[in-house]
Amino acid sequence: MNKLHPPDVAASRAAPAGPVITCELLTKRFGDFVAVNAISFEVAAGEIFGFLGANGAGKTTAMRMLCGLLGPTEGAATVAGFDVFRQPELIKQHIGYMSQKFSLYEDLTVGENIRFYGGVYGLKGAVIREKTTALLQRLGLEAERNTLVGSLPLGWKQKLAFSVALLHEPAVIFLDEPTGGVDPITRRQFWDLIYEAAAAGTTIFITTHYMDEAEYCDRVSIMVDGKIEALASPAGLKRQFGVATMDEVFLHLARGAKNTE
Amino acid sequence: MPAVELINISKSYGATPAAREVSLTVEAGELFGLIGPDGAGKTTLFRILTTLLLADAGTATVAGHDVVRDFRAIRNVVGYMPGKFSLYQDLTVQENLEFFAAVFRTTVAENYDLVRDIYEQLAPFKNRRAGALSGGMKQKLALCCALIHKPTVLLLDEPTTGVDAVSRQEFWHMLGTLKARGITIVVSTPYMDEAALCERVALLQEGQVLRVDTPDALRQSYPWPLYAVRAAHMHPLLQDLRAYPDTHSCYAFGESAHLSLAHAAPDAAARLTAYLTGKGHAPVVVAPVAATIEDTFMDLLAQQQPAA
Numbered sequence: 168m169n170k171l172h173p174p175d176v177a178a179s180r181a182a183p184a185g186p187v188i189t190c191e192l193l194t195k196r197f198g199d200f201v202a203v204n205a206i207s208f209e210v211a212a213g214e215i216f217g218f219l220g221a222n223g224a225g226k227t228t229a230m231r232m233l234c235g236l237l238g239p240t241e242g243a244a245t246v247a248g249f250d251v252f253r254q255p256e257l258i259k260q261h262i263g264y265m266s267q268k269f270s271l272y273e274d275l276t277v278g279e280n281i282r283f284y285g286g287v288y289g290l291k292g293a294v295i296r297e298k299t300t301a302l303l304q305r306l307g308l309e310a311e312r313n314t315l316v317g318s319l320p321l322g323w324k325q326k327l328a329f330s331v332a333l334l335h336e337p338a339v340i341f342l343d344e345p346t347g348g349v350d351p352i353t354r355r356q357f358w359d360l361i362y363e364a365a366a367a368g369t370t371i372f373i374t375t376h377y378m379d380e381a382e383y384c385d386r387v388s389i390m391v392d393g394k395i396e397a398l399a400s401p402a403g404l405k406r407q408f409g410v411a412t413m414d415e416v417f418l419h420l421a422r423g424a425k426n427t428e
Numbered sequence: 429m430p431a432v433e434l435i436n437i438s439k440s441y442g443a444t445p446a447a448r449e450v451s452l453t454v455e456a457g458e459l460f461g462l463i464g465p466d467g468a469g470k471t472t473l474f475r476i477l478t479t480l481l482l483a484d485a486g487t488a489t490v491a492g493h494d495v496v497r498d499f500r501a502i503r504n505v506v507g508y509m510p511g512k513f514s515l516y517q518d519l520t521v522q523e524n525l526e527f528f529a530a531v532f533r534t535t536v537a538e539n540y541d542l543v544r545d546i547y548e549q550l551a552p553f554k555n556r557r558a559g560a561l562s563g564g565m566k567q568k569l570a571l572c573c574a575l576i577h578k579p580t581v582l583l584l585d586e587p588t589t590g591v592d593a594v595s596r597q598e599f600w601h602m603l604g605t606l607k608a609r610g611i612t613i614v615v616s617t618p619y620m621d622e623a624a625l626c627e628r629v630a631l632l633q634e635g636q637v638l639r640v641d642t643p644d645a646l647r648q649s650y651p652w653p654l655y656a657v658r659a660a661h662m663h664p665l666l667q668d669l670r671a672y673p674d675t676h677s678c679y680a681f682g683e684s685a686h687l688s689l690a691h692a693a694p695d696a697a698a699r700l701t702a703y704l705t706g707k708g709h710a711p712v713v714v715a716p717v718a719a720t721i722e723d724t725f726m727d728l729l730a731q732q733q734p735a736a
Contacts, residue, residue: 377619
């Protein structure tokens with residue numbers, strides 16, 4: 168009823184809203200090889216959607232298509248209301264992206280990185296200044312504004328990269344193995360940031376190799392050989408396969424994979 | 429004679445210490461884990477043991493050979509799999525293996541027995557260039573190349589990072605087979621669940637050894653009363669648990685939150701359930717739980733850096 172002031176996080180996440188990602192029979196072929204084979208799903212606003220699969224299952228190809236970086240062969244998909252075939256540039260402007268491999272410029276300071284990304288996404292100087300102050304305050308990094316990013320601990324870099332990817336208030340953020348290599352406490356602190364962003368209405372699309380992190384998602388899809396073999400809440404998947412952990416769900420599905428190269 | 433011994437090893441890169449007075453002993457035939465996040469110093473220790481880097485201070489031996497004085501001997505008895513894929517991307521699977529055998533003046537045929545189980549999984553791709561292999565296949569090829577001269581000590585730097593759960597499980601199965609053949613294995617990993625698969629592990633953080641012990645002893649050393657708490661929504665659950673007066677620490681752990689309390693009390697679970705129900709959580713399940721290695725590691729980390 169009271170949509171503007173949701174009583175709590177759970178209710179706001181469950182609030183009805185149009186899907187932020189829609190995917191219908193989306194397919195990508197490279198010559199004879201079908202990397203992504205007619206996948207269909209929808210992701211709701213504010214949902215934390217886990218995108219899992221074995222190495223070589225087609226996750227990266229699917230994600231590149233949804234980010235407007237790779238043209239699909241056939242099917243249909245929209246991201247933040249834009250069409251992946253016709254409007255890839257608009258998609259790029261309206262999504263956030265962060266991976267373990269690509270995040271911030273090590274040779275720029277914290278403040279310079281924020282200014283650079285703000286500029287790339289078309290934010291005005293005054294807005295960037297305002298957002299920089301708020302961002303550094305929220306992360307407790309005010310004292311590090313003039314520090315080179317390269318000299319920050321990995322955990323701080325990742326939290327900063329995540330916040331910078333949200334600077335232009337995208338409808339959805341794609342996180343490609345964002346927590347690789349960090350210590351177990353920092354990994355959990357990173358998830359606190361994810362929960363906060365989702366509670367604020369940002370849709371989260373995340374890949375991970377940590378199966379405990381699959382449990383933190385609202386829904387999880389598992390790709391095998393280019394197809395989505397399972398898609399449900401973590402509890403639903405465990406029920407479906409009659410196992411106790413997401414690790415077992417994953418092993419059960421991925422073990423039959425043919426494309427492991 | 430220990431297979432690997434480090435005594436007060438220190439190494440800095442400029443002002444950044446990568447190893448601080450590290451002392452470790454790995455027995456012959458042991459499967460030993462170096463557990464820690466990026467920046468813990470794992471790679472530095474491997475590079476010192478493989479004679480590729482000189483320590484600033486301290487001494488180390490591998491198979492009884494000193495890493496400085498007897499570096500040539502070490503290179504013949506050690507198999508090393510670096511964290512970064514370091515085979516020749518433009519050579520095929522088979523060419524890489526033959527090359528590494530030739531460098532060590534042996535042949536693939538001579539030591540095929542040792543790599544057979546692993547190499548058979550690669551056989552369908554033997555004419556593919558190494559650069560075109562998937563993560564899991566690259567990892568298997570790198571292991572074959574590290575084994576082809578029949579080393580007595582195998583040093584594996586994060587072999588399973590970025591590799592999916594199926595390949596990780598297969599890889600650990602292979603390590604078990606190699607251990608059964610008497611090869612000493614030192615393996616590093618950032619995955620805490622893999623620590624449980626080692627006979628002993630060293631927990632590392634920022635160049636320091638926090639603790640060395642068996643997985644069981646590490647689990648049992650956890651000092652706080654620990655509970656697994658479940659409710660419908662994890663994020664508000666974590667926030668309310670952190671605000672609970674007797675909470676010592678609270679971390680998400682898969683489908684539960686692990687909550688450690690500052691004091692043990694017989695009615696702790698009942699009181700906690702009442703508190704959470706009062707906060708609107710449902711259905712609330714609170715049960716005592718045995719600590720995992722990850723719980724112990726996080727507790728040690730929190731002691732190192734209070735209130736990060």
